[in-house]
Amino acid sequence: MVQINMANREISVKVVYYGPALSGKTSNLLKLHELMNPDSRGKMVTLDTKDDRTLYFDFLPVEFTTSGGFSIKTKVFTVPGQVMHKSTRKVVLAGADAIAFIADSQRASASANAYSWRDMEANLKANGFDFERIPKVVQFNKRDLPDVKPLQEIRDAWQGFPTFPAVALRGEGVIETYRELMRVLYRSLDEKHDFATKFGLSEEDFLKGLLRNFASPPGTGSGTA
Numbered sequence: 001m002v003q004i005n006m007a008n009r010e011i012s013v014k015v016v017y018y019g020p021a022l023s024g025k026t027s028n029l030l031k032l033h034e035l036m037n038p039d040s041r042g043k044m045v046t047l048d049t050k051d052d053r054t055l056y057f058d059f060l061p062v063e064f065t066t067s068g069g070f071s072i073k074t075k076v077f078t079v080p081g082q083v084m085h086k087s088t089r090k091v092v093l094a095g096a097d098a099i100a101f102i103a104d105s106q107r108a109s110a111s112a113n114a115y116s117w118r119d120m121e122a123n124l125k126a127n128g129f130d131f132e133r134i135p136k137v138v139q140f141n142k143r144d145l146p147d148v149k150p151l152q153e154i155r156d157a158w159q160g161f162p163t164f165p166a167v168a169l170r171g172e173g174v175i176e177t178y179r180e181l182m183r184v185l186y187r188s189l190d191e192k193h194d195f196a197t198k199f200g201l202s203e204e205d206f207l208k209g210l211l212r213n214f215a216s217p218p219g220t221g222s223g224t225a
Helices: 025-035 083-093 107-126 151-157 174-193 203-211
Strands: 003-005 010-018 059-065 071-078 098-104 136-141 163-165
Touching: 010 025, 010 083, 010 174, 025 071, 025 098, 025 136, 025 174, 059 203, 071 203, 083 107, 098 107, 098 174, 136 174, 151 163, 163 174, 174 203
Parallel strands: 010 071, 010 098, 098 136, 136 163
Antiparallel strands: 003 010, 059 071
């Protein structure tokens, strides 16, 4: 959960990219890292395996300082999607403040998406989270592949969640997903900790601070799925 260090004037938040194996979680983080100003991005730590692109997590620290003098540190993780790594996913979810669920748009991946969503719910509850209240956004990746679900079908099925189409390898939808994830995270933090009053940090300033070091990739849009 969010860590607030008043003595050092630091606020640390943790977000996790979750989803089935090879849905594009790692691709999202790699593209976010690539699109950041080299002078402001942290080191990307990646552990690969022969079974999936991520064994434990990718770690992308993003930091900025508020007008009130607080340093906001955002730590971004992914989790391994294979069934065998369920215990690792549970550990990585511990302390998460918000989640981006990365789904595969292909019809053939529907069951894998559903399994991963249920797995995420179970792991969050096992970590003591209220599944309904934790901030979440959903990205439907791999829109460039054949036999993907139509966007209207996705809208109908995922009502109540911010959803975004994406081709993460090309950077399409990556920033949009991250921006909305930060927006719902801020609103949750403001509700719980009165961020606007205590830290002099509005939603607009929070988003500007986190996004100012990103360059917009070509072909990105601003709408949800």
